[in-house]
Amino acid sequence: MSALLSARGLKIAFGGLKAADGVDLDVDDGEFLAIIGPNGAGKTTFINMATGYLRPQAGKISYAGRNILGMTPRQIVRLGIGRSFQLPQLFTEHTVLENAALAVAARDGIWSPFSPLLRPRFKQEAEELLDRFGLLSQAGQRANALNEGARKLTDIAMAVALRPRLLLMDEPTSGVASSDKMAVVEVLARVLRQSGVTAVFVEHDMEVVARFADRVAVWGQGRITALGPPDQVLNDPDVRREVIGLAPGEASHAAA
Amino acid sequence: MQAWLSENTLLLGLAALDGLSYAATVFMVAVGLNLVFGVLRILNVAHGSLFAIGGYVAASLGLFITSRGLPAWLSLPALLLAAVLTGALLGPVIERLLLRRVEKQEPVLQLLVTFALFMILEDLQKLLWGVQPVVSDAPVRLLGTVDVPFGADVIPFTAYQLFVVPGVALLTLLGLVWFLRRTLAGRMIVAVTEDREAARAMGIDAARVTLLTFSAGAALAALGGALASPTASLVPGVGAQTIVLSFAVVATAGLGRVEGAAVTALLIGLGRAFAVYFEPELEVVIPYIIMVAVLLIRPQGLFGVPETRRI
Amino acid sequence: MSRAREVVLVLGAAGLVLAIAWFVPWLRFVLTIALAKGLAVLGILLLLRAGQVSFGHALYLAFAAYAAAFGAALVPETLILLPLAALGAALLGLVVGLFVVRYREIFFGMLNLALSMVFYSVLEKFYAITHGTDGIRLPPTTFAGQVLGAEAQGWAMLSLALVLSAFFAWLMRIYLASPLGQALAGIKTREARLEFMGMSARRVLLSAYVLSALMAGTGGAVLGMTTRHVTPALAYWTTSGELVFIAILGGAGSVAGPFLGAIAYELTRVYAAALVADAWQMILGFVLLLVILFAPGGLWAIGRALMGGRRQA
Numbered sequence A: 001m002s003a004l005l006s007a008r009g010l011k012i013a014f015g016g017l018k019a020a021d022g023v024d025l026d027v028d029d030g031e032f033l034a035i036i037g038p039n040g041a042g043k044t045t046f047i048n049m050a051t052g053y054l055r056p057q058a059g060k061i062s063y064a065g066r067n068i069l070g071m072t073p074r075q076i077v078r079l080g081i082g083r084s085f086q087l088p089q090l091f092t093e094h095t096v097l098e099n100a101a102l103a104v105a106a107r108d109g110i111w112s113p114f115s116p117l118l119r120p121r122f123k124q125e126a127e128e129l130l131d132r133f134g135l136l137s138q139a140g141q142r143a144n145a146l147n148e149g150a151r152k153l154t155d156i157a158m159a160v161a162l163r164p165r166l167l168l169m170d171e172p173t174s175g176v177a178s179s180d181k182m183a184v185v186e187v188l189a190r191v192l193r194q195s196g197v198t199a200v201f202v203e204h205d206m207e208v209v210a211r212f213a214d215r216v217a218v219w220g221q222g223r224i225t226a227l228g229p230p231d232q233v234l235n236d237p238d239v240r241r242e243v244i245g246l247a248p249g250e251a252s253h254a255a256a
Numbered sequence B: 001m002q003a004w005l006s007e008n009t010l011l012l013g014l015a016a017l018d019g020l021s022y023a024a025t026v027f028m029v030a031v032g033l034n035l036v037f038g039v040l041r042i043l044n045v046a047h048g049s050l051f052a053i054g055g056y057v058a059a060s061l062g063l064f065i066t067s068r069g070l071p072a073w074l075s076l077p078a079l080l081l082a083a084v085l086t087g088a089l090l091g092p093v094i095e096r097l098l099l100r101r102v103e104k105q106e107p108v109l110q111l112l113v114t115f116a117l118f119m120i121l122e123d124l125q126k127l128l129w130g131v132q133p134v135v136s137d138a139p140v141r142l143l144g145t146v147d148v149p150f151g152a153d154v155i156p157f158t159a160y161q162l163f164v165v166p167g168v169a170l171l172t173l174l175g176l177v178w179f180l181r182r183t184l185a186g187r188m189i190v191a192v193t194e195d196r197e198a199a200r201a202m203g204i205d206a207a208r209v210t211l212l213t214f215s216a217g218a219a220l221a222a223l224g225g226a227l228a229s230p231t232a233s234l235v236p237g238v239g240a241q242t243i244v245l246s247f248a249v250v251a252t253a254g255l256g257r258v259e260g261a262a263v264t265a266l267l268i269g270l271g272r273a274f275a276v277y278f279e280p281e282l283e284v285v286i287p288y289i290i291m292v293a294v295l296l297i298r299p300q301g302l303f304g305v306p307e308t309r310r311i
Numbered sequence C: 001m002s003r004a005r006e007v008v009l010v011l012g013a014a015g016l017v018l019a020i021a022w023f024v025p026w027l028r029f030v031l032t033i034a035l036a037k038g039l040a041v042l043g044i045l046l047l048l049r050a051g052q053v054s055f056g057h058a059l060y061l062a063f064a065a066y067a068a069a070f071g072a073a074l075v076p077e078t079l080i081l082l083p084l085a086a087l088g089a090a091l092l093g094l095v096v097g098l099f100v101v102r103y104r105e106i107f108f109g110m111l112n113l114a115l116s117m118v119f120y121s122v123l124e125k126f127y128a129i130t131h132g133t134d135g136i137r138l139p140p141t142t143f144a145g146q147v148l149g150a151e152a153q154g155w156a157m158l159s160l161a162l163v164l165s166a167f168f169a170w171l172m173r174i175y176l177a178s179p180l181g182q183a184l185a186g187i188k189t190r191e192a193r194l195e196f197m198g199m200s201a202r203r204v205l206l207s208a209y210v211l212s213a214l215m216a217g218t219g220g221a222v223l224g225m226t227t228r229h230v231t232p233a234l235a236y237w238t239t240s241g242e243l244v245f246i247a248i249l250g251g252a253g254s255v256a257g258p259f260l261g262a263i264a265y266e267l268t269r270v271y272a273a274a275l276v277a278d279a280w281q282m283i284l285g286f287v288l289l290l291v292i293l294f295a296p297g298g299l300w301a302i303g304r305a306l307m308g309g310r311r312q313a
Helices: A043-050 A073-079 A096-108 A120-132 A148-161 A178-195 A206-212 A237-244 B002-007 B009-040 B047-067 B072-097 B107-129 B138-143 B159-182 B184-194 B196-201 B206-228 B238-253 B258-278 B286-297 C003-023 C026-049 C058-071 C078-100 C105-125 C150-177 C179-196 C201-227 C237-250 C257-275 C280-294 C298-307
Strands: A003-014 A017-028 A032-036 A058-063 A081-084 A166-170 A198-202 A215-220 A223-228 B145-150 B153-158
Touching (some): A003 A043, A003 A198, A017 A043, A017 A058, A017 A198, A017 A215, A017 A223, A032 A043, A032 A206, A043 A166, A043 A198, A073 A081, A073 C179, A081 A148, A096 A148, A096 C179, A120 A178, A148 A166, A148 A178, A215 A237, A223 A237, B002 B009, B009 B047, B009 B145, B009 B153, B009 B184, B009 B206, B009 B238, B009 B258, B047 B072, B047 B206, B047 B238, B072 B138, B072 B206, B107 C280, B138 B159, B145 B159, B153 B159, B159 B184, B159 B206, B159 B258, B184 B196, B184 B206, B196 B206, B238 B258, B238 B286, B238 C237, B258 B286, B286 C105, C003 C026, C003 C150, C026 C150, C026 C179, C026 C201, C026 C237, C026 C257, C058 C105, C058 C237, C078 C105, C078 C201, C150 C179, C150 C201, C179 C201, C237 C257, C257 C298
Parallel strands (some): A032 A198, A032 A215, A081 A166
Antiparallel strands (some): A003 A058, B145 B153
């Protein structure tokens, strides 16, 4: 498999903090890659750099063989890289359906001012999308009235509506009640597999990582300190000590 | 160029002196507006009315002193008294009765509350002081003129505009910088400006800080008006003129530091004074041209810090 | 509200305006002015959807009014002159918009204010061309090729204002419901998301800005051709403030709000001025305070509550 997204020698620092200090990372076409690591290590910064929100101070990023460094978020989205957010970025005064329809419209072009957003075609596609995410029953609610899990899913659904080839998700399960967590991720994984989307997700829950990731990258001190299949990486004694916070040998359901 | 300069030395000098004194009053108004915006996040349209009222009160006190035959030097402290009276009476009333009640409303409603207040205060001035120009130049006459050497020539300039107005502005600037950095109350104001919620969480009484800041801002505007009153006659509409100019200063400076307001006020004050002497048609336009030019190059203003949104 | 009921309401409102103008002849002029301002306020409302307050839309009002004044000699036909003046304002809106849509909140508001003040002082200072604060009187223009007397001209302008108001209110509703209009509302709540959906928030705002300039320009042209006298005061910042005032007074929730607000505003102003010549501004100020403190949804919301209706029009 060839690399869909390829980062080489990425460097960025905020003040004295080196969020990325020479990061090389390849995301293979079709895989689910999890990025784990302590808070503040630079995982979100990686997503911000790959989507054009931040510009690395050094290094290269290419997508499908094309250099995307210096492109704006808008241009990068148009190339097929979608993202979701740690804090869901929803249009809070719009309904869930309108949020989804707006994303559908954004892909299809919004410059047709004479027919409504909720025209049959957009409405139908938005409803189908929400249905796949199990959100259809809440379609009429205002986005700011949702619980955190539904907000996260709506946020991701809006990214999926753009039909990205690569989806970068920033902590898709943070803030989701732990009882809902697995259900949310199940839905997510199913939708993404169905649409053939390559996914990168930053995640703190090792159970989620173990279950859904094809590969795991460990981000520490601005570098990738380990990379490989979940059962290998999550059982690495160094990773367990530094990231997962377990003593080597201590039982964990992560490796189950 | 050389020839033009030597021909116009006098005018240039006069423009510089005028500009300095003008910038000083503009600074007084703009710095208050900036402080108030920082803490309340409201652009106070009525701020210019407080300037006008400060001027009217000062003029009334001045005329009272003259008509009663009281010592003329009293007209100087009367300026300060006018500012304190205006700030201490109107400030808390406006903040408590109006602004606090719309604290949670949309920004446009908050803005409009101050616009409504502006309309009310404009007519109140007309009712109290009439529509005829009001002048009380006692402080100017008291201090007389000074000959300012300029090249080979001298420019007679009023000592009041040369020393008192810029002096008070300078003292205000230094005082504010000291107050905001070194005193507890000042640091509280800075904390609330930077992050209201965090400041609250630290146990700062944001409501009290707001009241204090608004009253101080009102007093500064009134002091600006009081300082300007002896050299300019007060007419209806002076508040409307002043507020748009201070808007220009605040937007050009960007939101933030007190020194920024000072530098920008100087820039705009001098710019306007030079226009008055050399291109009178441009007098009103100059501040806005400066503002547009600055914002083209620095969208956050000269001294503003660009906001980064957390996503 | 059903479509038929809406049409009936609009026709009813128009009929009411005409009836008032018929029975109280001197109000015909006041109502025409109110509708003209309502058109400009519609433009303010559009930008409010994006959470942006323009404190300088008097620029477009005054620009079109002066364009009509200067153009009347060249194009002495109302029905040609008016769209030309309005389009001129829209074009100016495009040029200014390319610059101001890069800014938000107070910077957006203040830049609009600054540019309108620049226009104000151009009007005021270049006496040779603009006659300064004296302003310009408009020569008479024909209406659909007819030379009308003062009375007929007054009725023609009122009818034209009614037609334009209905047209632009309808256009704006369509625009607001469209993806573009919904994205505009998205600027208010989550602008960054628009960019991550591949949309340019600036272009979205620019489209609204040009439309708002067109509406303000249309209002300005009607205003100039009704008063037949234009002065720099049209461009002063207090005129812009007045437009924002009317937007809130009428209520930002409906395209009917601006017209409701403008009529209420002008009537209050006329009667307050007649009652207490020196304090009409103060009375308006108190009215505005009362509305904001006790009915922040404006007259439209009050009316809706009284009618018991809940749905948005």
